[in-house]
Amino acid sequence: MLPHSRAALVRAIAACAGCQEAQALHSLAWKLGLASDVVLATALLTRYAKRGLVAPAQRLFDEMPRRDVVAFNAMLAALGAAGRVADARALFERMPDRTPASWNTMVTCYCKAGDLGSARLFFDASLHAGSSSVVSWNAMIDGYCKAGRMDDARELFDRMGSTLPDVVTWNTMMAGHLHGGDPAAAIAMFHRLMHIHQQQQQEHRLKPTTVTMATVVTACTQVGDFALGRQIHLQTRQLGTRIDPVLSNALMDMYFKCGSVHRALDVFRTMPCRPNLFCWNTVIAGLGMNGRGEDAVAAFHDMVEGHEVQPDAVTFVAVLSACSHSGLVRAGRKIFADMLPVHGVRPQAEHYGCVVDLLCRAGHVDEAARLVATMPGRPNAKVMGSFLLAPERQEEDVRWSEWAARRISELDLDDGAAYGLSNVYASVQRWDRVEEHRREVSAAVRHGKGLRRKQPGRAVLGKLL
Template sequence: MQPRTLPRGRAAVLRAVTGCRGRREEQALHCLVCKLGLASDVVLATALLVRYGKRGLLAPAQRLFDEMPRRDAVAFNAMLAALGASGRADDARRLFDRMPEPDRTPASWNTLLTCYCRAGDLASARAVFEASLRAATSSVVSWNAMVDGYCKAGRMDAARELFDRMGSSLRDVVTYNTMMAGYLRRGDPAAAIAMFRRLTQEGDQETPRPTAVTIATVVTACTQVGDFGFGRAVHLSARQLLGTSPDAVLSNALMDMYFKCGSVDRALEVFSAMPPGAPNLFCWNTVIAGLGRNGRGEDAVRAFRDMVEASKKNNEVKPDSVTFVALLSACSHSGLVAEGRALFGEMLPAHGVAPGAEHYGCMVDLLCRAGLLGEAVRLVRTMPVRPNAKVLGCLLLHARGSGDGVAASEWAAGRIAELDGRDGAAYGLSNLYASLQRWDHVERHRSSAAVASGKEPGRTSYDPHAR
């Protein structure tokens, strides 16, 4: 491959191309390149090609590539990457087959392999992977891409087979992180923990060093299995393992673990140790939800106010729908009626978050827990959207325990009966009637639900003739 050189007079144009931020600027520079007679310059053309590919502008990228009088390996790989990013696996394969053999670099093979993995065509991906091995152009990137493809498809046995085949000399920390994430995604956190132990306890000098992603993944696995002792031990050794302070992702995982095991003070210590401006929205939401879950509703409200003040300074972290679910739930569990009313009222006008059914459900729960059944009914009646079975079921659940909740119970039950019988929460209403020994309502509701779902009352979906 010939070395790529650029005459000094064209360097400014190249810097402008690589530094432009908008589509109009890119197109204007493209026109300028053509007017200056520089369109045949493979370096400038490739720089434009890369910009188009990164923005998903496949048509101008393809046109530019087709018009290039001379293409080298970098240009081919740029076009290949553009096709791969757009999910055009078949077109990427055709372009790959057109590439001169000397221009097929490891990046070319990896791009094609990743493209097939993204498309879910693991058979073609594996064929490309094995071909790269035979061509002696594979690298750890190729192996990791194939392992990742199997993990995301839930094929952990195939991923593990490749992991074992790699050997300790080839695996890097990305390999371990990919396997751990795959086990978590498959619902096997114990296997993720075992993979972490293997990474940190083999004692081999070639064993890679864990990253913040590694630690965050194993902490999440510990949270899922309830192994808080090991999670705490990992936290204590994190600085030694990483050599740096936890980032936002790891801090969020640690806080979630501590909140769920009831160690509120330790969770807040992790939060306080984060640099100013470092907590992202996920971190704030975790703090608000964790405080509410542990009966610290007033602290959750204060944390929310702190978040709002922080957003005024950097304009980066703003509350979302999840924030208000956590906040209103915290108010509900701590009996903060006035605070809950105020926060619910300011959602849309102050923060631009429209209340959804889940927020109304939190408010119904808050009001009913405080004995304000009538206010809860009025709130549900004035909902701008039709209340779902969860909102109505919450109202019905509280109304049945109230001495004057008969009318509210009947109204809520009537609204639930009008819902789609296939709604799981609507089906659950029959169980609620059974707990009240209202057997007439049980039979009536189950029949209506069965009719709505297309089933004959009293019959199952089992077909004795089905094979």
């Protein structure tokens, strides 16, 4: 076969969109007598591996009369990506030659499997063999970060010195601190990275990425440093950082939480890419938390009808919460009723809780109680606590709060909502019951038992209805 013909076939293999196309090219290579061509076979093997097609990759690998280190690495990567740790290790032991990519695959494979001990053994062995690379360092650090072992991650990071870490290393450490509950440490690392980058601007490998900026913006939100978050947003423009949905979400979440709705919506409107479901959820939730319930409902309808984005369970929690906080009873009823028949999302306890809260806040306590009766499973303390929030309470309505408080005490002894009944009694000037109820709840919690030991059930609710 002519070299240019083979090159064309290799390009076709690399560009094929799916499994069927790859298998068709595989068959063509066999018919043309090219089964022994290691370049073509490796190209096919790599395509199978990238698509997670381990079985055809394994068959092709076994059929190859000759295998070079690239073919071994491609098969090793396919096994590692599929989580077949034992098979990957067996193949690794068979390899006549190993490259840094071979060691990287094994370190990554064991880290993903949660076996950090074996991962560290392979990592240390790669150092001893002189076959380590920044990829293996990053994989090992990432494994420690995801396991919450930040001291071990920091020890490796410090051992890398000042020349080996790239921006992925820094991003990994920042994310580790953030997810480990130490956003201040993530911000401190960002400042260090920016200082080094400004001193060594020729070091393109240390230029902050979209991931860097999204991580530090999230950290600023968690510590409440919105001024710094705004400054970092400006830096993304100065650095020419690509704005993707992840960074957009981080920025919108920050602006919504600091009450800067117009800036959050400006980020949303100027996104260079089409907003995905997560972006819409952030907008709906952010509008709701800032008292813009009608705008949140409008955004929900725009998402579903105007942009044809399918809502999920998180979407409905966001929009129903927005309805609750803004008292949009009619809209909340309609959206909740349409969840399953129109959108195919089955209501869960969180959705029932939002609607119960909405109805109770609006004074529709009887309707809320009937809704609780239709809930799948037992209502939790959060749902029942909504009955203590009904406004303008009358003497005859205290029965609902008494019933809810009993259910709360039986469901969760540590839930402070049971104490809310005292405020209900006070609102109708039942001062005798205020002190009596507080004593009952305090005694129940002190002795580790509920105010009632009988199991809460539908029968109690039925009597009230």
